[in-house]
Amino acid sequence: MNKPKLVLVGNGMAGVRALEELLKLAPDLYDITVFGAEPHPNYNRILLSPVLAGEQTIEQIILNPLSWYADNGITLHTGKTVVEIDRIRRVVRTDDGLEAPYDRLLLAMGSLPFILPVPGKELDGVIAYRDIKDTETMIDAARAHKHAVVIGGGLLGLEAANGLMLRGMDVTVVHIMPWLMERQLDDVAGKLLQKSLEDRGLKFLLGAQTQALLGNDAGRVRAVQFKDGSEIPADLVVMAAGIRPNTALAESAGIHCSRGIVVTDTLQTVTDPRIYAVGECAAHRGIAYGLVAPLFEQGKVVANHLAQMGIGRYTGSQTSTKLKVTGIDLFSAGNFMGGEGCEDIVLSDPFSGVYKRLVVKGDQLVGACLYGDTVDGSWYFKLLREGRKVSDIRDKLMFGESHLGDAGHQGQSKAQLMADADEVCGCNGVNKGAICKAIKDKGLFTLEEVRKHTKASASCGSCTGLVEQLLMFTAGGDYSAAPKKKALCGCTEASHQDVRDAIREQHLLTIADVYAALGWRTPNGCSSCRPALNYYLISTWPHEAKDDPQSRFINERSHANIQKDGTYSVVPRMWGGETSAAELRRIADVVDKYKIPTVKVTGGQRIDLLGVKKEDLQNVWHDIGMPSGHAYAKALRTVKTCVGSEWCRFGTQDSTSMGKILERATWRMYAPHKVKFAVSGCPRNCAEAGIKDVGIIGVDSGWEMYVAGNGGIKTEVAQFLVKLKTQEEVLEYTGAFIQLYREEGWYLERTVHFIARVGLDYVKQRVLGDAAGRVALWERLQFALQGEPDPWFELDKAQVDARQFIPIVPVAAALGEPA
Amino acid sequence: MNAPDLPAAWTAVCAVADIPVLGARRVRRPDGVEIAVFRAEADRIYALLDRCPHKGGPLSQGIVLGDAVACPLHNWTIRLEDGRAREPDEGCTPTFGVKVEAGQVWLRHDELLAPIAAMRTAHCDGAACAEA
Numbered sequence: 001m002n003k004p005k006l007v008l009v010g011n012g013m014a015g016v017r018a019l020e021e022l023l024k025l026a027p028d029l030y031d032i033t034v035f036g037a038e039p040h041p042n043y044n045r046i047l048l049s050p051v052l053a054g055e056q057t058i059e060q061i062i063l064n065p066l067s068w069y070a071d072n073g074i075t076l077h078t079g080k081t082v083v084e085i086d087r088i089r090r091v092v093r094t095d096d097g098l099e100a101p102y103d104r105l106l107l108a109m110g111s112l113p114f115i116l117p118v119p120g121k122e123l124d125g126v127i128a129y130r131d132i133k134d135t136e137t138m139i140d141a142a143r144a145h146k147h148a149v150v151i152g153g154g155l156l157g158l159e160a161a162n163g164l165m166l167r168g169m170d171v172t173v174v175h176i177m178p179w180l181m182e183r184q185l186d187d188v189a190g191k192l193l194q195k196s197l198e199d200r201g202l203k204f205l206l207g208a209q210t211q212a213l214l215g216n217d218a219g220r221v222r223a224v225q226f227k228d229g230s231e232i233p234a235d236l237v238v239m240a241a242g243i244r245p246n247t248a249l250a251e252s253a254g255i256h257c258s259r260g261i262v263v264t265d266t267l268q269t270v271t272d273p274r275i276y277a278v279g280e281c282a283a284h285r286g287i288a289y290g291l292v293a294p295l296f297e298q299g300k301v302v303a304n305h306l307a308q309m310g311i312g313r314y315t316g317s318q319t320s321t322k323l324k325v326t327g328i329d330l331f332s333a334g335n336f337m338g339g340e341g342c343e344d345i346v347l348s349d350p351f352s353g354v355y356k357r358l359v360v361k362g363d364q365l366v367g368a369c370l371y372g373d374t375v376d377g378s379w380y381f382k383l384l385r386e387g388r389k390v391s392d393i394r395d396k397l398m399f400g401e402s403h404l405g406d407a408g409h410q411g412q413s414k415a416q417l418m419a420d421a422d423e424v425c426g427c428n429g430v431n432k433g434a435i436c437k438a439i440k441d442k443g444l445f446t447l448e449e450v451r452k453h454t455k456a457s458a459s460c461g462s463c464t465g466l467v468e469q470l471l472m473f474t475a476g477g478d479y480s481a482a483p484k485k486k487a488l489c490g491c492t493e494a495s496h497q498d499v500r501d502a503i504r505e506q507h508l509l510t511i512a513d514v515y516a517a518l519g520w521r522t523p524n525g526c527s528s529c530r531p532a533l534n535y536y537l538i539s540t541w542p543h544e545a546k547d548d549p550q551s552r553f554i555n556e557r558s559h560a561n562i563q564k565d566g567t568y569s570v571v572p573r574m575w576g577g578e579t580s581a582a583e584l585r586r587i588a589d590v591v592d593k594y595k596i597p598t599v600k601v602t603g604g605q606r607i608d609l610l611g612v613k614k615e616d617l618q619n620v621w622h623d624i625g626m627p628s629g630h631a632y633a634k635a636l637r638t639v640k641t642c643v644g645s646e647w648c649r650f651g652t653q654d655s656t657s658m659g660k661i662l663e664r665a666t667w668r669m670y671a672p673h674k675v676k677f678a679v680s681g682c683p684r685n686c687a688e689a690g691i692k693d694v695g696i697i698g699v700d701s702g703w704e705m706y707v708a709g710n711g712g713i714k715t716e717v718a719q720f721l722v723k724l725k726t727q728e729e730v731l732e733y734t735g736a737f738i739q740l741y742r743e744e745g746w747y748l749e750r751t752v753h754f755i756a757r758v759g760l761d762y763v764k765q766r767v768l769g770d771a772a773g774r775v776a777l778w779e780r781l782q783f784a785l786q787g788e789p790d791p792w793f794e795l796d797k798a799q800v801d802a803r804q805f806i807p808i809v810p811v812a813a814a815l816g817e818p819a
Numbered sequence: 820m821n822a823p824d825l826p827a828a829w830t831a832v833c834a835v836a837d838i839p840v841l842g843a844r845r846v847r848r849p850d851g852v853e854i855a856v857f858r859a860e861a862d863r864i865y866a867l868l869d870r871c872p873h874k875g876g877p878l879s880q881g882i883v884l885g886d887a888v889a890c891p892l893h894n895w896t897i898r899l900e901d902g903r904a905r906e907p908d909e910g911c912t913p914t915f916g917v918k919v920e921a922g923q924v925w926l927r928h929d930e931l932l933a934p935i936a937a938m939r940t941a942h943c944d945g946a947a948c949a950e951a
């Protein structure tokens with residue numbers, strides 16, 4: 001076997017993550033050798049703070065045990081420092097003379113702590129805080145000594161100080177700047193943090209400049225001396241005044257370095273394309289990242305390139321910060337200090353210890369600094385990364401979005417206040433303790449991983465916000481929040497938007513075309529991407545792209561809702577929720593004839609027949625003789641109406657006929673997700689139009705149109721769009737809005753999420769501001785629906801495979817007694 | 820067109836063409852739970868008990884992806900070859916001997932008749948296997 005050789009220098013989180021990504025893409029491409037200077041396998045460096053604080057053990061933070069290297073055929077050399085790269089012969093050499101040849105070399109040496117150049121820095125008891133050895137030294141020192149001084153009031157220094165204090169030392173933090181964590185917090189939040197840490201017993205000397213470290217006769221540090229001549233006692237000094245990219249090895253090999261090893265968007269060094277660098281030692285567009293999320297994004301790109309796929313590009317990351325000190329909640333991201341051209345939105349509640357500052361520039365959020373209540377940190381971070389316009393939500397911005405649903409977790413919104421036994425995921429019965437344990441034990445970093453391993457937030461998703469908080473809190477602040485661009489599924493790098501754009505721009509008509517155009521990694525996709533692609537194709541190119549029933553969920557393939565026991569439910573369509581004696585009689589007869597166990601009235605004013613055997617479905621449809629209610633589809637479900645002016649003494653408009661007109665015009669309409677309408681005849685709104693995708697409310701002078709309401713997981717009140725005069729206008733505006741959603745929404749995105757993404761202003765501009773565009777949208781919807789079959793009665797035309805309804809019965813003889 | 824070598828041991832169920840591409844058909848068994856016969860890419864045919872090890876969902880109704888099927892109830896992914904759930908989920912569903920000759924799908928006669936309780940797969944430790 002003559003596989004090319006890949007050598008990784010640096011056995012830490014960035015490098016090993018890149019290997020993991022590579023093994024996923026191309027498991028057998030390389031002979032891999034790893035060199036690590038520390039005597040340990042890859043561990044989670046972020047979690048050294050909880051180890052120091054006594055909350056976790058070293059064993060718990062190991063990410064890749066030795067067996068992982070063996071299982072993947074990786075040669076691992078621990079405790080060996082690479083001291084030379086010979087780029088001519090393409091070998092690396094270690095301090096003890098070991099040589100390893102390479103075809104591709106990945107540098108991930110991380111960073112080195114910055115040691116203040118003061119007299120006494122080499123005394124015993126003066127250490128940095130970087131690795132397991134430093135952590136063990138601190139734990140030992142805490143047993144034998146009393147006074148600790150931490151130099152540096154940044155993230156690392158405060159975590160070290162907190163850990164040493166918890167281990168019983170008397171700790172002073174010395175910081176040269178006027179407030180703590182000045183690179184992550186503004187002065188107000190910094191002071192709040194200081195107060196809270198002082199209440200726990202830490203001491204601070206701010207604005208203090210260290211002049212020298214003084215030793216005793218045995219050569220151990222005994223005191224720290226400052227510029228003004230004052231001294232404080234110190235048996236242990238921890239230098240946490242910053243880190244520097246570890247570039248000595250690269251520089252000695254003539255590789256260009258400037259604040260790190262300079263790399264391109266493919267993470268190749270600019271000097272030698274065989275050599276790659278990732279993580280804290282690499283400088284990408286002038287930035288050396290020290291947080292996990294960017295390192296993981298880099299790992300993905302470098303793996304893609306090493307796997308010879310060559311389609312990944314790293315274009316930089318936005319980062320956010322969170323302090324891993326139990327019980328202290330702070331979050332910051334972006335330009336939280338503001339400045340020229342920026343405006344601050346500030347909320348300050350000293351009594352509750354809550355401070356929030358949002359920095360807005362133009363119509364975008366550019367920075368956030370939160371203290372005491374960080375529930376919305378991930379939402380702000382998302383707005384920041386995506387650069388979404390916030391002018392339309394500016395008045396609500398401060399109060400957050402909160403991904404949290406309204407039910408299923410006892411009304412809790414702050415994960416930290418919950419007890420381990422409290423339920424986080426009400427669908428799958430997962431409590432806080434189980435989630436935290438899985439994050440720690442299995443080394444999970446992403447929401448997807450937590451969903452896979454614990455099922456928490458994997459069903460309705462209403463607890464996603466809580467799970468994200470737990471991730472931030474347990475895995476460390478720099479947990480890998482959703483990247484800038486989220487891939488549609490594991491089969492591709494492309495996002496929903498990329499796919500929609502490609503289908504439209506390249507006029508793609510089949511799923512196979514999409515696979516080819518966008519480089520799908522799997523032969524026939526997965527249960528996440530296939531339904532999405534099928535929808536995008538038929539919604540973008542109606543009457544051109546052919547529907548693929550095998551790429552639809554079973555409900556849309558069998559045109560009924562599958563139930564937990566494998567039977568189905570049938571919901572016939574009743575226009576506007578109106579029915580008749582004849583229809584009810586037929587339904588009653590069908591219930592008797594097919595022995596249907598349950599008959600239920602639904603929230604959308606329809607009748608649901610539950611427990612129908614699959615073999616009976618066709619006959620049930622036929623005997624009922626009513627159109628499909630599409631209660632099983634990502635399509636128009638129901639138009640709910642009140643009785644309106646025809647009967648109601650308060651009614652101002654004929655809501656029932658308006659509802660029927662809307663329903664007849666838009667049924668059979670597939671959409672990114674289910675769609676529900678309602679029409680009420682007066683502002684009393686008995687049809688609950690305020691929580692529907694489109695809600696129409698009759699008033700004396702016409703109709704008010706509301707959009708993007710939702711009654712589900714999280715109740716969202718629909719937003720007012722426009723006031724209309726006639727039924728024709730209601731039809732045109734509703735059609736135009738829903739067609740915009742059909743053309744531009746992402747699969748499984750409800751209208752409320754669509755508008756949260758694109759902004760109500762955008763919808764107004766397309767539907768209200770552009771009259772010709774509105775008419776065109778409405779016409780495109782009518783064109784798409786032209787000749788669209790009712791799947792219950794035109795099976796062939798709707799491509800319903802009738803074979804699915806008939807089980808195969810092997811010939812009777814075969815099922816008898818064997819001969 | 821050759822007949823199968825041991826006609827008594829195999830039962831003809833349907834033609835390959837009777838199964839939708841990337842789809843499945845259900846085959847009745849005398850004791851109730853059906854067999855799902857899948858047609859994966861390139862006409863690879865597999866047979867599993869039509870019951871997900873998780874909550875008993877009918878696998879025949881799922882989406883076929885590669886050589887696996889996603890259960891229609893909770894999206895567990897079950898491998899068609901050995902009936903095992905894809906990690907991190909755990910469990911497995913019994914598999915059936917199946918062969919294709921001259922475009923015809925055959926199932927093993929004895930397996931078609933065997934009671935569910937007797938079914939195990941070679942890869943399954945039994946404990947994780949769905950009970951009737």
